[in-house]
Amino acid sequence: MRHLLLAAIVSTGAWAWAGSASAQDAAAGAIVFKTQCAGCHSVDEGKNIVGPSLFGIVGREAGQVPGFKYSPANKASGKTWDEATLDAYITNPQAVVPKTIMPYPGLKDATQRANLIAFLATAK
Numbered sequence: 001m002r003h004l005l006l007a008a009i010v011s012t013g014a015w016a017w018a019g020s021a022s023a024q025d026a027a028a029g030a031i032v033f034k035t036q037c038a039g040c041h042s043v044d045e046g047k048n049i050v051g052p053s054l055f056g057i058v059g060r061e062a063g064q065v066p067g068f069k070y071s072p073a074n075k076a077s078g079k080t081w082d083e084a085t086l087d088a089y090i091t092n093p094q095a096v097v098p099k100t101i102m103p104y105p106g107l108k109d110a111t112q113r114a115n116l117i118a119f120l121a122t123a124k
């Protein structure tokens with residue numbers, strides 16, 4: 001019984017910590033977005049620049065933004081941009097979608113990627 005109680009306290013504490021950390025992560029991710037992505041992408045709905053709008057990107061299928069001319073590689077990729085797929089793509093776009101026309105070499109810092117994805121998840 002004592003163990004159960006302890007486990008409950010520990011897991012509740014961990015949950016609360018994760019909750020508050022994620023708001024901070026998103027704020028840090030907004031800065032990563034500005035420096036790494038905003039030259040080509042907006043998070044405003046329907047606003048395509050060099051790349052498609054990333055509004056609602058987390059959980060969406062590849063190649064779905066109306067009015068954006070995707071590469072055949074992206075359109076046929078069959079990817080769904082869940083957090084793991086986005087993480088791999090941002091690390092090395094060409095490895096995940098060979099022949100993509102996204103001219104981005106990749107972001108190698110895992111913390112920056114996690115923060116960035118936390119930010120993208122708020123863009124909906």
Ligand code: HEC
Nearest residue numbers: 036037040050051062063064070071074100101102103104
């Ligand atoms: C130099 C311009 C450029 C930069 C910088 C850039 N992208 Fe892109 N991005 C593109 C283009 C162009 C495409 C379309 C790719 C295709 O059709 O093959 C794209 C596609 C994407 C897609 C797929 C969207 C969809 O609807 O399928 C995601 C996700 C994405 N970019 C995320 C990012 C993130 C996150 C960053 C910052 C780390 C970033 N991009 C930086 C130009 C860029």
